Amino acid sequence: xxxxxxxxxxxxxxxxxxxxxxxxxxxxxxxxxxxxxxxxxxxxxxxxxxxxxxxxxxxxxxxxxxxxxxxxxxxxxxxxxxxxxxxxxxxxxxxxxxxxxxxxxxxxxxxxxxxxxxxxxxxxxxxxxxxxxxxxxxxxxxxxxxxxxxxxxxxxxxxxxxxxxxxxxxxxxxxxxxxxxxxxxxxxxxxxxxxxxxxxxxxxxxxxxxxxxxxxxxxxxxxxxxxxxxxxxxxxxxxxxxxxxxxxxxxxxxxxxxxxxxxxxxxxxxxxxxxxxxxxxxxxxxxxxxxxxxxxxxxxx
Amino acid sequence: xxxxxxxxxxxxxxxxxxxxxxxxxxxxxxxxxxxxxxxxxxxxxxxxxxxxxxxxxxxxxxxxxxxxxxxxxxxxxxxxxxxxxxxxxxxxxxxxxxxxxxxxxxxxxxxxxxxxxxxxxxxxxxxxxxxxxxxxxxxxxxxxxxxxxxxxxxxxxxxxxxxxxxxxxxxxxxxxxxxxxxxxxxxxxxxxxxxxxxxxxxxxxxxxxxxxxxxxxxxxxxxxxxxxxxxxxxxxxxxxxxxxxxxxxxxxxxxxxxxxxxxxxxxxxxxxxxxxxxxxxxxxxxxxxxxxxxxxxxxxxxxxxxxx
Ligand SMILES: [Fe+2]
Numbered sequence: 271x272x273x274x275x276x277x278x279x280x281x282x283x284x285x286x287x288x289x290x291x292x293x294x295x296x297x298x299x300x301x302x303x304x305x306x307x308x309x310x311x312x313x314x315x316x317x318x319x320x321x322x323x324x325x326x327x328x329x330x331x332x333x334x335x336x337x338x339x340x341x342x343x344x345x346x347x348x349x350x351x352x353x354x355x356x357x358x359x360x361x362x363x364x365x366x367x368x369x370x371x372x373x374x375x376x377x378x379x380x381x382x383x384x385x386x387x388x389x390x391x392x393x394x395x396x397x398x399x400x401x402x403x404x405x406x407x408x409x410x411x412x413x414x415x416x417x418x419x420x421x422x423x424x425x426x427x428x429x430x431x432x433x434x435x436x437x438x439x440x441x442x443x444x445x446x447x448x449x450x451x452x453x454x455x456x457x458x459x460x461x462x463x464x465x466x467x468x469x470x471x472x473x474x475x476x477x478x479x480x481x482x483x484x485x486x487x488x489x490x491x492x493x494x495x496x497x498x499x500x501x502x503x504x505x506x507x508x509x510x511x512x513x514x515x516x517x518x519x520x521x522x523x524x525x526x527x528x529x530x531x532x533x534x535x536x537x538x539x540x541x542x543x544x545x546x547x548x549x550x551x552x553x554x555x556x557x558x559x560x561x562x563x564x565x566x567x568x569x570x571x
Numbered sequence: 572x573x574x575x576x577x578x579x580x581x582x583x584x585x586x587x588x589x590x591x592x593x594x595x596x597x598x599x600x601x602x603x604x605x606x607x608x609x610x611x612x613x614x615x616x617x618x619x620x621x622x623x624x625x626x627x628x629x630x631x632x633x634x635x636x637x638x639x640x641x642x643x644x645x646x647x648x649x650x651x652x653x654x655x656x657x658x659x660x661x662x663x664x665x666x667x668x669x670x671x672x673x674x675x676x677x678x679x680x681x682x683x684x685x686x687x688x689x690x691x692x693x694x695x696x697x698x699x700x701x702x703x704x705x706x707x708x709x710x711x712x713x714x715x716x717x718x719x720x721x722x723x724x725x726x727x728x729x730x731x732x733x734x735x736x737x738x739x740x741x742x743x744x745x746x747x748x749x750x751x752x753x754x755x756x757x758x759x760x761x762x763x764x765x766x767x768x769x770x771x772x773x774x775x776x777x778x779x780x781x782x783x784x785x786x787x788x789x790x791x792x793x794x795x796x797x798x799x800x801x802x803x804x805x806x807x808x809x810x811x812x813x814x815x816x817x818x819x820x821x822x823x824x825x826x827x828x829x830x831x832x833x834x835x836x837x838x839x840x841x842x843x844x845x846x847x848x849x850x851x852x853x854x855x856x857x858x859x860x861x862x863x864x865x866x867x868x869x870x871x872x873x874x875x876x877x878x879x
Contacts, residue, residue, distance in 0.1 A: 336651050337756050338838070351690045356632045358688045387759045395657040396648040397692065421650070427807050428758060470720055471682045472633045551633075 271453040276446065276562065277324050279458040279531045279538075280315065281500075283522075283555035284333070284404035286354045286361035288312065291477055294411065298362040304477030311546025311557040312408040314570065318543075318559070319409055319457065322566070326370040327410065327417045328377070328445065329459040332525035333401035334421040337428065339387030340441060341421040342374040345394055354400045360476060365403050370416035373456070376448040377418065384444040386437065391421075405461040415457075420445075422525035431513035431524065438526030439509075442533025449534075458534060460527035464496060465489035465519035465554035472551065485552035492519045493547065493554040500542040500558050505532050519554070535560060543570045576849045577737035578821045579617045582610055582704070582747045583784070583813070585842030586628045586696030589763070591703055592655040596763035599835030599842075606833035606844035607703035613846070614704055620742040621665050622705055622712040623733060625816045626749040628696035630808070631716035634682030635729055638714040639669035640691060649695045658698050665711035671740055672713065676732040680867035681725065683732075696749035704747065717816075719808050723796070724864040726812045730819025731865070746820055750813040752777040752834075752841030753803035761838065769839035776803045777841040781834055784845045787827030793818035794861050803841075817847075823863065826850055 289297055291304040334341070347368050354361035374390070381388045402419045420441075425434035449456050467485040484490045492515060499508050508515075509532060516524045523529075532538065538560045545557035561567040585603065589596065594604035614622065629636070647658040669685050676683035697714045705712060715733070718725065737744050753773035768774040780799065783792045792799075792814040800811035821827070828848040835842050 334650055338651050338758060338760055341651075341653075353688055353690045353692055355629070355692050355694070358686050358691050362688055362690065389654070389760065391653050393648050393653040393657060395646045396653055423758075424807070427805050428755070468632045468720075470632060470634055470718065 274449045274452045274454045274456065276449060276458055276535055277322055277455045278319070279535050279560040280409060280460070281528065281556060281558040282405035282409055282459050282461050283308070283463045283557065284401040284461045285463065285550035285553065285555060286357050286400055286404055287476065287550050289363060289404050289407055290360040294407065296364045299360050301477045304479055305548055305550060307546045307548040308550070308555055308557060315545045315557055315559060316409055316411065322457070323455060324415065324457050325454040326373055327406060327415055327457045327459055328373070328420065329402050329405060329417060329461055330420045330422060330527040330530050331399050331401035331461045332422045332522055332527065333399035334419060336421040336423050339389055340381060340423045341389045341391045342378045343369045343398070343419045344371055344374055344390035344392045345369060346371055348396065348398050350397050352397060352400050352403050361400055363400070363403055365398060367398065367413060368416040370418050373448070373452055373454060374418040376452050377445045380444040380448040381441060384440050386441055386444065401461045405459055409459065422527065425526070426524045431516050434524070434526050435509070435512060435529050438529035439533040442530040446534040458531045460531040462522035462525060462527050463553040463555045464493045464521055464523070466522040467520050467552055469552040482549055484549040484554055489519045489554055493556065497544065497547060497556055501544060503539050503541045505537050505539065508532070509537060535562065538562070540567065543568060545570055576822065577734060577743060578849060579619050579743050579745050580846055580848040581817055581821050582745065583817070583843060583845040584700050584747060584749055585751055585837055586626070586699060586749045587837040587840065587842060588649050588652050588655055588658065588695055588699050589837055591658065591699045592652070593763065597766050599766060600763070602833045603835050603842055603844060609832055610844060610846065611704050611706070614745050615709060617745060618743060619710050619745045621668055621744040622701070622710050622747060623744050624697050624700055624712060624714040624747045624749060625717065625813065626694050626696045626714060627717050627813060628749060629694040629714065629716040630719045632719060634684060635676055635718055636716040637669045637673050637683060637685045638664055638691070638693065639666045639685035640664055640687045640689065641666045643691065643693060645690055645693065647693060647695065647698045658702065660693065660698050660702060661708070662693070662701055663708040663711045665713050668736060668740060668742065669713050672715065672733055672736040675735040675739065676729060679728045679732050679865070681728055681732065700747050700749050717812060721812070722810050723815055723861065725867050726815040727819040727864050728867040730816040733820045746817070748813045748817045751837070752780055752843055754840050755805050757839040766836045766838060768836045768841055773803050773841060777834065777843070781831050781843060784847065785829045785831050787829040787847060787850065788825045789814065789818045789821065789827055789847060790823045790825050793823065821847065822849065
């Protein structure tokens, strides 16, 4: 069997506002649009994904928060309605998705071998989190590929950002081993915003773009610094600066997604493709991807 | 109970699902379950019109959210303890109270909204509490979220708004705070028979807090909240808020009959079932140095003030 590989790694933020703004038939809420910079960026990345041959999407989500180890979705399908607990006015999405259980189990096994506490989630009533659904919908609106969701273990709350980084690295390396053994072609998705301070009030019309801006300038400057390093392919430096960045911007990187993805991809030293940056209810969001294939890697923005 | 209080009594209960889903896995879980059942009976025997829940496992970002869907029906599964089973629920919500609470919160300067959506994910703590305390929906309920950024003044004002709404509607309520004491869990899966409080330090602090509760010293606990947060709370949110909300809702004093019905470990965290009933005797000698607040006026902006 040919060795499996990671064919693309995507940074895919999941504000439910983006799905809301798209008005897909699965979502009950109706909008007049909004956040085009991100949505158009997502559409371009989704088109690129269509040109890539892959078997499954593996996504790491901050909105399935576990304190006792790292959990993997472990049933072949999940069908239900996801209602965002924070923005229920925007996101009430009927989903019907397929899981690559074989791949999930293989990653679970390698993760356990690496000494990480881990568990398969096999309760059929479990609701898949809105982070998974938002990022996957925007990357692949056809939902024609199976996914694997990995929960985010909240090591940063229990210990520190440094401990979280070490564990996320070990998890990424374990997932990579499992992918190689599986012989599959996999797209990794790290689902989160960058700076993550929200406004605690909402405009009467949430998509009123005259009200949308970054929470403060300091968050913006930090986000730009990180994105500049993405562009320059300085991912080891991003990993090194991550505890400071996360603390300064209350970044959603605290869940460990980006570190997990970078570790699985061998910490790329090539430039990321940037698809857009915009604030959503004050948080900073960047869509980016790391394409290991030099023939298809391009300068997007 | 004092004549004019709209609160019959207050309960402090743990959020974890073991007392609901696996009470027989450990003696402590079944003790907690029995304590929940005692409280259920006491609620049944009271003339409460409403059960109002403040849940620390329902975080909100956009202001304060108040559950208002009259028939809230779904099957909930916990993010960590999914293997213990599903939690189907069917709660009757007092939507009129929910709207009144929202209006009262807005009057006091808070950003608040009701949520009325089929399938809204009611949190584990609220599901456990309402399933065990009010299994047949004998009394309508309401649930309010805990804003992840809010600190003391906002939480105090949120509590006072609940009291305003009860007085406006002339309702008698049992109020329920869903929260652990120490909230550090074991980070690995354990055999339930081996469950214990995560550390002696957590246990000592829990015992100290329980002494205050047993003595009815609610305002003293409210004044100690920041210290408790620093000592025994995993820093997931900015502050330990349950005592603030409870004190502001029930009355900011120490005139309570306190009863600790159970205190046990829940995967390492401190789980207690406690009842506080308004009374006339006073206890406590702490110096109250935290200011009282009636209206929320937003966070103070200190960055553009003073001489540069
Ligand atoms: Fe998020």
